[in-house]
Amino acid sequence: MKIGVPKEIKPQENRIGLTPESAKILTSNGHQVLIENNGGFEAGFYNEQYKEAGAKIIEKAEDIFNEADIIVKVKEPLSNEVKMIRENQIVFTYLHLAAAKELTAGLIKSKSVCIAYETVTDDNGRLPLLAPMSAVAGRMSIQAGAHSLEKNQKGRGLLLGGAPGVEPANVVILGGGVVGENAALIATGMKAKVHILDKSEKRLTELKKIFGDKIIPRPSDKTNLNELVSKCDLLIGGVLIPGAEAPKLVTKEMIKNMKRGSVIVDVAIDQGGCVETSKPTTHAEPTYIVDDVVHYCVANMPGGVPRTSTLALNKAILPFLSKLADEGYEKALKEDKNFLAGLNICKGNVTYKAVADVLGHKYISPNELL
Numbered sequence: 001m002k003i004g005v006p007k008e009i010k011p012q013e014n015r016i017g018l019t020p021e022s023a024k025i026l027t028s029n030g031h032q033v034l035i036e037n038n039g040g041f042e043a044g045f046y047n048e049q050y051k052e053a054g055a056k057i058i059e060k061a062e063d064i065f066n067e068a069d070i071i072v073k074v075k076e077p078l079s080n081e082v083k084m085i086r087e088n089q090i091v092f093t094y095l096h097l098a099a100a101k102e103l104t105a106g107l108i109k110s111k112s113v114c115i116a117y118e119t120v121t122d123d124n125g126r127l128p129l130l131a132p133m134s135a136v137a138g139r140m141s142i143q144a145g146a147h148s149l150e151k152n153q154k155g156r157g158l159l160l161g162g163a164p165g166v167e168p169a170n171v172v173i174l175g176g177g178v179v180g181e182n183a184a185l186i187a188t189g190m191k192a193k194v195h196i197l198d199k200s201e202k203r204l205t206e207l208k209k210i211f212g213d214k215i216i217p218r219p220s221d222k223t224n225l226n227e228l229v230s231k232c233d234l235l236i237g238g239v240l241i242p243g244a245e246a247p248k249l250v251t252k253e254m255i256k257n258m259k260r261g262s263v264i265v266d267v268a269i270d271q272g273g274c275v276e277t278s279k280p281t282t283h284a285e286p287t288y289i290v291d292d293v294v295h296y297c298v299a300n301m302p303g304g305v306p307r308t309s310t311l312a313l314n315k316a317i318l319p320f321l322s323k324l325a326d327e328g329y330e331k332a333l334k335e336d337k338n339f340l341a342g343l344n345i346c347k348g349n350v351t352y353k354a355v356a357d358v359l360g361h362k363y364i365s366p367n368e369l370l
Helices: 018-028 048-051 061-067 101-110 130-148 180-189 199-212 225-231 252-256 269-270 306-327 329-334 353-359
Strands: 003-005 032-036 056-058 068-070 090-093 113-116 168-176 193-198 215-219 234-237 261-265 288-291 293-296 343-346
Touching: 003 061, 018 032, 018 048, 018 168, 018 306, 032 061, 032 068, 048 056, 056 061, 068 306, 090 306, 101 353, 113 261, 113 329, 130 180, 130 234, 130 261, 130 269, 130 293, 130 306, 168 180, 168 225, 180 193, 180 234, 193 199, 193 225, 199 215, 225 252, 261 269, 261 288, 306 329
Parallel strands: 003 032, 003 068, 032 056, 068 090, 090 113, 168 193, 168 234, 193 215, 234 261, 261 293
Antiparallel strands: 113 343, 288 293
């Protein structure tokens, strides 16, 4: 098959769909890999490396979309990319459709086959293609939050870990999943006081085993969220419902009760955000202020560390991409129910229930469709 990798065009997005090492594995298996000119440059992957891996460098994205059987990206296609997607073409990338009405409509119209990284599952119900970027975003959330707490960033003027004789900052992490665990890893390492809120007692027990007394686990059904939020200095939104819009756990009223200069980092912004006052921002202008609270809502946080992110993502996606290229999407998806869970749109039909429900489209079971 022909596998096309266009350069990412979302603002400040410097990741690329495939590394030269991944390209080499695919070309060694008889597939043709098309890389847009300098597509990996900002992540430290160069044209010559791709050529040595057997890939072909293509000057224009249009030619990649015209030629490729499979389009491999990192972020969702933007409007001018959607126009280039062909009928029956396979699009394999992060899509986050529950928070993207226009994109969903465009992909339905294209009659393409759209497989979303973020809804592919494993036998334990986890999300193996989302996990590496969630880990990166979770770790970055504390870096971003610590920076935003500085006075010149309009924060409270607090050092996250405090100082000798000075109390550390209060960090509240909503959600104990991959984002929450990785945020806690960095926050506890920086000596902050860390609260983790989750609805699963089992998950909180697991986190307590990992971090010991460095965290304060809090069951969501037994916690006064309003009070907890009002006392925190840094709030991390790491809540996820696979493929669906994030629940708005933190209301506008709660924001009004927060300390002046406190910071929110809403990692769930890709799925609409879990804070009522959240709206997507970019790496160029990452923050804004509502009721004296700094909001950091960058929708592609891992794009800020493109080399690390691209390497981590490729380790996860390559086995699935190889299967797609070797077997075609019908056989690859039919034989693997976990991979099938990634099918969001297929030939004009919405095949992921959470997306269909939130956007008001008719849902067609992927099993039925295939």
